[in-house]
Amino acid sequence: MHDFLSIHPEVAAALKAGRPVVALESTLISHGLPAPASLETAREIEAAVRANGAVPATIAVLDGRIRIGLDDEDMQRLTVPGTAKVSRRDLPLVLAKGADGATTVAATMIAADLAGIAVFATGGIGGVHRGAETTGDISADLEELATTPVAVVCAGAKAILDLPRTLEYLETRGVPVVGFGTDAFPAFYHRDSGLPVDGRCDTPEDAARVLNAKWRLGLEGGIVVAVPIPDAAALDAATAEAAVQQAVAEAAAGGVRGKALTPFLLHRLETLTGGASLTANRALLLNNAAVGARIAVAYARLKQ
Amino acid sequence: MHDFLSIHPEVAAALKAGRPVVALESTLISHGLPAPASLETAREIEAAVRANGAVPATIAVLDGRIRIGLDDEDMQRLTVPGTAKVSRRDLPLVLAKGADGATTVAATMIAADLAGIAVFATGGIGGVHRGAETTGDISADLEELATTPVAVVCAGAKAILDLPRTLEYLETRGVPVVGFGTDAFPAFYHRDSGLPVDGRCDTPEDAARVLNAKWRLGLEGGIVVAVPIPDAAALDAATAEAAVQQAVAEAAAGGVRGKALTPFLLHRLETLTGGASLTANRALLLNNAAVGARIAVAYARLKQ
Amino acid sequence: MHDFLSIHPEVAAALKAGRPVVALESTLISHGLPAPASLETAREIEAAVRANGAVPATIAVLDGRIRIGLDDEDMQRLTVPGTAKVSRRDLPLVLAKGADGATTVAATMIAADLAGIAVFATGGIGGVHRGAETTGDISADLEELATTPVAVVCAGAKAILDLPRTLEYLETRGVPVVGFGTDAFPAFYHRDSGLPVDGRCDTPEDAARVLNAKWRLGLEGGIVVAVPIPDAAALDAATAEAAVQQAVAEAAAGGVRGKALTPFLLHRLETLTGGASLTANRALLLNNAAVGARIAVAYARLKQ
Ligand SMILES: [Mn+2]
Numbered sequence: 001m002h003d004f005l006s007i008h009p010e011v012a013a014a015l016k017a018g019r020p021v022v023a024l025e026s027t028l029i030s031h032g033l034p035a036p037a038s039l040e041t042a043r044e045i046e047a048a049v050r051a052n053g054a055v056p057a058t059i060a061v062l063d064g065r066i067r068i069g070l071d072d073e074d075m076q077r078l079t080v081p082g083t084a085k086v087s088r089r090d091l092p093l094v095l096a097k098g099a100d101g102a103t104t105v106a107a108t109m110i111a112a113d114l115a116g117i118a119v120f121a122t123g124g125i126g127g128v129h130r131g132a133e134t135t136g137d138i139s140a141d142l143e144e145l146a147t148t149p150v151a152v153v154c155a156g157a158k159a160i161l162d163l164p165r166t167l168e169y170l171e172t173r174g175v176p177v178v179g180f181g182t183d184a185f186p187a188f189y190h191r192d193s194g195l196p197v198d199g200r201c202d203t204p205e206d207a208a209r210v211l212n213a214k215w216r217l218g219l220e221g222g223i224v225v226a227v228p229i230p231d232a233a234a235l236d237a238a239t240a241e242a243a244v245q246q247a248v249a250e251a252a253a254g255g256v257r258g259k260a261l262t263p264f265l266l267h268r269l270e271t272l273t274g275g276a277s278l279t280a281n282r283a284l285l286l287n288n289a290a291v292g293a294r295i296a297v298a299y300a301r302l303k304q
Numbered sequence: 305m306h307d308f309l310s311i312h313p314e315v316a317a318a319l320k321a322g323r324p325v326v327a328l329e330s331t332l333i334s335h336g337l338p339a340p341a342s343l344e345t346a347r348e349i350e351a352a353v354r355a356n357g358a359v360p361a362t363i364a365v366l367d368g369r370i371r372i373g374l375d376d377e378d379m380q381r382l383t384v385p386g387t388a389k390v391s392r393r394d395l396p397l398v399l400a401k402g403a404d405g406a407t408t409v410a411a412t413m414i415a416a417d418l419a420g421i422a423v424f425a426t427g428g429i430g431g432v433h434r435g436a437e438t439t440g441d442i443s444a445d446l447e448e449l450a451t452t453p454v455a456v457v458c459a460g461a462k463a464i465l466d467l468p469r470t471l472e473y474l475e476t477r478g479v480p481v482v483g484f485g486t487d488a489f490p491a492f493y494h495r496d497s498g499l500p501v502d503g504r505c506d507t508p509e510d511a512a513r514v515l516n517a518k519w520r521l522g523l524e525g526g527i528v529v530a531v532p533i534p535d536a537a538a539l540d541a542a543t544a545e546a547a548v549q550q551a552v553a554e555a556a557a558g559g560v561r562g563k564a565l566t567p568f569l570l571h572r573l574e575t576l577t578g579g580a581s582l583t584a585n586r587a588l589l590l591n592n593a594a595v596g597a598r599i600a601v602a603y604a605r606l607k608q
Numbered sequence: 609m610h611d612f613l614s615i616h617p618e619v620a621a622a623l624k625a626g627r628p629v630v631a632l633e634s635t636l637i638s639h640g641l642p643a644p645a646s647l648e649t650a651r652e653i654e655a656a657v658r659a660n661g662a663v664p665a666t667i668a669v670l671d672g673r674i675r676i677g678l679d680d681e682d683m684q685r686l687t688v689p690g691t692a693k694v695s696r697r698d699l700p701l702v703l704a705k706g707a708d709g710a711t712t713v714a715a716t717m718i719a720a721d722l723a724g725i726a727v728f729a730t731g732g733i734g735g736v737h738r739g740a741e742t743t744g745d746i747s748a749d750l751e752e753l754a755t756t757p758v759a760v761v762c763a764g765a766k767a768i769l770d771l772p773r774t775l776e777y778l779e780t781r782g783v784p785v786v787g788f789g790t791d792a793f794p795a796f797y798h799r800d801s802g803l804p805v806d807g808r809c810d811t812p813e814d815a816a817r818v819l820n821a822k823w824r825l826g827l828e829g830g831i832v833v834a835v836p837i838p839d840a841a842a843l844d845a846a847t848a849e850a851a852v853q854q855a856v857a858e859a860a861a862g863g864v865r866g867k868a869l870t871p872f873l874l875h876r877l878e879t880l881t882g883g884a885s886l887t888a889n890r891a892l893l894l895n896n897a898a899v900g901a902r903i904a905v906a907y908a909r910l911k912q
């Protein structure tokens with residue numbers, strides 16, 4: 001395995017000493033946010049993890065190796081247009097070719113687990129797409145959550161998804177969805193989807209106890225820790241939903257599918273909201289990084 | 305793990321000696337049957353297991369520990385209104401909070417497997433809900449059957465479900481559905497859904513050989529042993545189906561969903577059938593407990 | 609396990625020495641092709657594997673044992689009408705009864721993995737059936753690909769399936785779909801479904817590197833290596849699709865479902881295409897066997 005995996009010395013030292021580490025994904029650098037905001041945000045996210053007491057480990061594939069912890073130069077490489085978007089199915093292909101790739105939630109979970117990192121902060125997980133009853137388009141992130149033991153700290157699922165069906169899927173696959181300071185599943189750009197979570201945690205220590213109970217019992221799979229977007233950055237619910245519906249309709253009309261779908265929708269949302277969706281996205285990413293770090297700190301303490 | 309799991313001394317002794325044990329769920333006590341019938345039935349089920357040569361192990365979560373084997377006092381606690389219904393996703397939350405909860409088929413399978421119990425008797429498994437093509441509402445029991453090595457002795461799936469799709473799901477996930485003394489998948493309140501099983505066993509020894517073949521081969525997951533309701537207690541098929549359809553329509557009209565759905569439907573069925581559905585439910589529970597015990601006896605003999 | 613598994617001496621010797629072996633399924637003998645073409649084709653497939661440097665291991669269940677590598681006499685037994693078609697769910701039942709059975713893609717993968725065979729050549733995998741949004745009819749082959757570490761060399765999925773949804777399902781479950789010498793997912797009877805693969809390999813060595821990367825990383829599950837039918841044998845795309853649609857419509861009208869569906873459709877296609885579908889099927893089976901053998905050779909070399 002080691003020829004395909006390389007852990008940054010700072011991250012390796014923290015893991016060896018049982019100190020808190022937070023995994024971070026790289027799709028946001030390559031595809032989730034427009035340059036140069038993407039690189040700035042990635043750096044700010046790492047800083048937010050450090051400010052809250054944990055070591056950041058941004059994850060990507062470079063030269064056919066999974067890299068756990070990136071230098072600034074590595075991050076810059078990921079902004080090269082055309083960088084592959086790597087989910088579970090793509091990992092073997094990118095590794096075999098010796099290529100570069102930005103890791104999705106699913107692939108980042110795999111890599112975090114290989115390295116022994118229990119907490120991962122991101123914007124939003126993938127899920128069941130609107131219209132999945134006929135297309136079958138369901139993100140591999142959900143299956144990864146069902147099998148790989150990593151807690152994913154997020155603002156819920158991406159707003160472009162079918163949230164009720166995403167929660168049903170997670171229920172079927174036995175994935176706990178924990179509300180952090182909320183009884184409602186957040187809706188990414190706004191704080192309340194109107195759907196309930198499975199349980200509520202009000203402190204990082206509460207959340208750490210859920211992680212501990214799940215994995216001490218030997219239950220496979222991950223945990224969704226859903227954190228509402230900070231109030232000041234939240235979009236109005238009706239505005240956000242109208243923009244999402246228009247973007248989804250445009251994608252359907254234009255036949256946009258597969259890997260191109262999510263980047264297309266995010267880009268359209270930014271335009272339709274006059275840039276507000278991008279501001280909101282950055283705010284929730286930083287908030288999730290901070291909460292993730294605090295949970296990683298609490299979990300590391302609990303494990304000692 | 306041990307701080308989250310506690311096995312009753314009688315059950316532990318039986319397991320250690322390789323004597324037959326039958327796992328039993330507790331959702332029927334808290335949510336499946338109305339009080340006081342629920343507690344009486346739970347006691348009768350345990351007696352039926354003993355009368356057929358095995359040790360009963362009713363499973364629940366009490367004070368944040370999974371308990372394998374309950375005393376009468378424990379069972380009474382589970383009748384407290386508002387007791388949580390605990391499936392796979394809920395287990396970490398209930399354990400972390402130190403709370404009580406009644407275990408579904410999925411959570412009971414997990415607990416039985418942790419304790420080393422191979423046979424579990426219940427009323428009916430969860431499955432694919434009617435209308436799942438748009439809601440995505442599919443019970444976690446089906447995924448549990450796909451992954452956890454426990455044989456579930458039941459009268460088929462709950463009558464409120466979409467039986468053809470439930471069987472398709474089990475086929476996709478590779479779960480054997482064995483008819484006990486029948487070639488037809490039972491329909492809970494009546495004996496024949498009109499759908500075929502994958503194979504037929506006419507004796508406990510036949511069934512034990514299927515369990516042995518599956519797990520000796522190292523195939524992950526469970527087995528459905530489907531036992532038709534005793535003839536004398538069966539409802540008329542048309543009556544049962546009409547009542548189910550009315551109850552399902554009422555739930556849809558009233559917006560009843562999620563965890564509230566199954567209890568709502570069972571309660572409406574009882575009223576719509578003038579109590580006959582409750583009588584049938586108790587009869588099939590006792591019958592499944594007896595058959596489960598006989599299979600556990602045969603399987604214990606085979607393993608020696 | 610050994611009482612349920614028996615490996616042919618030639619195959620066992622090859623596996624022990626790290627020499628290339630290709631697993632082959634037996635459903636094509638019992639159900640996929642009409643006699644006597646079925647037996648002839650099975651022999652020709654084995655010869656194609658040998659001609660390309662690997663040892664063939666046709667897999668079936670005989671007398672309640674999984675047999676890895678068959679003699680000619682064993683193959684003849686599988687042509688007996690009424691031989692069971694054995695998928696994952698059926699294995700425990702057939703083994704417990706001591707019966708015979710022809711193994712599907714899913715069951716052949718299980719058996720190959722038990723024996724330690726990494727490459728398996730077949731015609732086409734199962735997948736999501738047309739109309740699955742209401743029937744839920746999805747082949748167990750897809751779940752097997754998600755969990756069992758075997759590379760399946762095929763001409764794509766069976767033509768009677770919903771190809772876009774089959775690819776979505778494989779994506780959700782994280783299964784790499786590799787095009788062998790093509791960027792397009794093949795459509796069984798013709799070379800291009802119009803849908804993309806996840807990546808392309810142009811040589812057996814390329815493909816072997818993907819296998820190696822996936823399993824060295826510890827990723828569970830298999831890989832689809834999709835090989836287009838040889839040009840000379842391909843059907844015209846429009847002709848093939850028209851025949852498939854007619855056969856599917858006839859099956860729906862006649863209420864043909866479950867295990868009977870695939871044999872019915874294949875038989876109807878043969879008639880509707882004036883035998884051309886059978887000729888095409890044989891050609892792609894031989895081609896896949898040859899490619900599978902060359903990949904097995906490359907993979908064995910890589911592992912040394
Ligand atoms: Mn997708």
Ligand SMILES: [Mn+2]
Binds near residue numbers: 441442443
């Ligand atoms: Mn449900």
Ligand SMILES: [Mn+2]
Binds near residue numbers: 475746747
């Ligand atoms: Mn099917």
